[in-house]
Structure formats: structure tokens, C-alpha cells
Amino acid sequence: MIDLASEFYDRPVLDVAPQLLNKVLIAGGRSGRIVEVEAYGGEDDPGSHAWRGPTPRTELMFGPAGHWYMYLSYGVHWCANVVVSSLDTAAAVLIRAVEPLAGIDEMRLARGKVRDRDLANGPGKLTKAFGFGQEVNGDLVATSAVRICDDGTRPPTRPACTPRVGLSKDRAPDRLWRFTP
DNA sequence: CTTTGGATCGTCT
DNA sequence: GACGATCCAAAGG
Numbered sequence: 001m002i003d004l005a006s007e008f009y010d011r012p013v014l015d016v017a018p019q020l021l022n023k024v025l026i027a028g029g030r031s032g033r034i035v036e037v038e039a040y041g042g043e044d045d046p047g048s049h050a051w052r053g054p055t056p057r058t059e060l061m062f063g064p065a066g067h068w069y070m071y072l073s074y075g076v077h078w079c080a081n082v083v084v085s086s087l088d089t090a091a092a093v094l095i096r097a098v099e100p101l102a103g104i105d106e107m108r109l110a111r112g113k114v115r116d117r118d119l120a121n122g123p124g125k126l127t128k129a130f131g132f133g134q135e136v137n138g139d140l141v142a143t144s145a146v147r148i149c150d151d152g153t154r155p156p157t158r159p160a161c162t163p164r165v166g167l168s169k170d171r172a173p174d175r176l177w178r179f180t181p
Numbered sequence: 182c183t184t185t186g187g188a189t190c191g192t193c194t
Numbered sequence: 195g196a197c198g199a200t201c202c203a204a205a206g207g
Contacts, residue, residue: 038199047199057192074200075190081199094199114202124200166199 001026001149006141009066009084013039013091016084018179020093022153027130027146030103032120033153034095038164039177040081042090047164047171050090061090066141070127070134077124078133082140082148096165096178097121100129156181 004023009016017039025032040048042061049071050061060069061083069081069092081092098120100107107119107129120126127133136146161176 040199049199052193055193071199072191074188074198076188077200079199096199122200164199168198171199 001151003141004148004150006066009082009141010087011085012088013041013084013093014177016082017093017177018159019155020082020095020148021155021159021179021181023155024101024149024151024153025095025098025126025130025146026149027132027136028103028106030106030130031101032098032126032130033101034097034148035099036095036097036121036178036180038094038096038179040092040094040164042088045091045172045175047167047175047177048090048092050092054090058090060137061092064139067138068136068140068144068146070137072134073124078127079123080127080132080136080146094123095126096123098126106131 017037020034020037023034025034042050049058054062065084065086067083069083070078073079080095083092085091100119110131111119111129120129132146159179162178163173164178
């Protein structure tokens with residue numbers, strides 16, 4: 001189990017996103033394999049929070065690579081993004097789903113009455129299953145309570161590329177920036 | 182199985 | 195004042 005180095009994140013978002021597949025998310029004694037991600041660009045991407053330039057909420061996206069950018073979705077769910085390339089301004093990868101590996105009892109407790117397969121198969125579900133939120137904003141490589149590690153499993157050689165989920169019309173639906181193994 | 186509507190509140194206009 | 199990078203329960207086939 002090796003923490004990904006900051007160099008891993010400091011690359012174009014379309015390189016980093018598919019390579020996060022099959023990596024392992026670790027937090028609070030729980031772990032899970034990343035099985036769905038989405039890439040978001042910066043000011044040139046109508047689907048991105050950073051589209052209209054920096055705001056108080058999105059300033060983290062304009063910061064250094066290898067940091068968490070957490071945001072509250074629909075006033076209810078915390079969603080976890082990893083900021084990537086400092087050259088591609090304000091790009092980030094949304095972690096959309098993980099497959100539980102360890103700490104499954106804690107996840108069941110955090111998630112309530114759902115089937116095991118539904119414990120962490122959504123961006124809001126996984127943060128609740130792992131029990132973290134806004135407080136992890138900041139450097140994920142050096143000091144974070146939420147880490148991303150490589151356990152030796154290779155990324156898929158040919159990941160599936162599909163449209164991003166939940167974007168309203170005209171938000172660059174032509175960009176197939178959702179990746180699954 | 183699919184569809185529908187409610188929850189809920191920070192953020193930006 | 196409107197709108198989400200969502201989730202879930204309930205209702206209908």
C-alpha cells in the first residue's frame with residue numbers, strides 16, 4: 001500500500017482520471033476500490049464548478065494539485081474531488097463510486113438500511129459510508145485523514161468512457177469524461 | 182423493474 | 195430567488 005505521490009496528480013486531468021480507477025481510498029479504518037470517476041476541466045469546461053472563474057467555494061480547484069476539494073451537493077451530500085494538474089487550471093477528478101474492501105461493518109452503520117452493493121456506489125454515498133466531509137479539504141498527499149493508495153492493482157487498459165452524470169443540458173454532454181473499468 | 186417527487190441549503194445572480 | 199457534479203422512499207407496471 002503506497003500513497004500516490006503528488007507527481008501522480010500533477011498531470012492533465014484526462015490522464016489522471018482513468019488512472020485513479022482501481023486505486024484504493026482509505027479513511028477512518030475503512031477502504032474501498034475506486035470504480036467510477038469523472039473528469040472536470042477548469043474555466044473552459046461548462047460542466048465544471050470552475051467554469052466561471054474562482055469563487056469562494058471553488059478557490060481550492062485553482063490551488064495546487066493533490067488537494068481535496070469537497071463540496072455540498074443539493075444541500076445534503078458531500079462529494080469528494082481531487083484537484084489535479086496545476087497547468088490545466090482548476091481541473092479536478094470527482095470520485096463517484098468505490099467497492100468496499102475493509103471496514104464494511106462501519107460502512108453499514110454509517111449508511112443505515114441499504115444493500116451492501118449500495119453502500120458506496122455514488123459520490124454522496126461514499127463520503128457518508130467513509131464518514132468524512134468538508135473537514136478534509138486540503139493536502140491529500142502529506143497529511144490527509146483520507147488517502148489514496150496503490151495496492152498493485154493495475155488501472156484498466158481500456159476503461160469505458162461515457163457522459164458525465166447529472167449535468168443539465170448544454171453542459172458539454174459531448175465530453176465522455178466519466179470513466180469506469 | 183421504472184418513474185416521480187421531496188428533502189435541504191450553500192452558492193451565485 | 196433559482197438552481198444544483200444527489201439520494202431515497204413510495205407508487206405504479
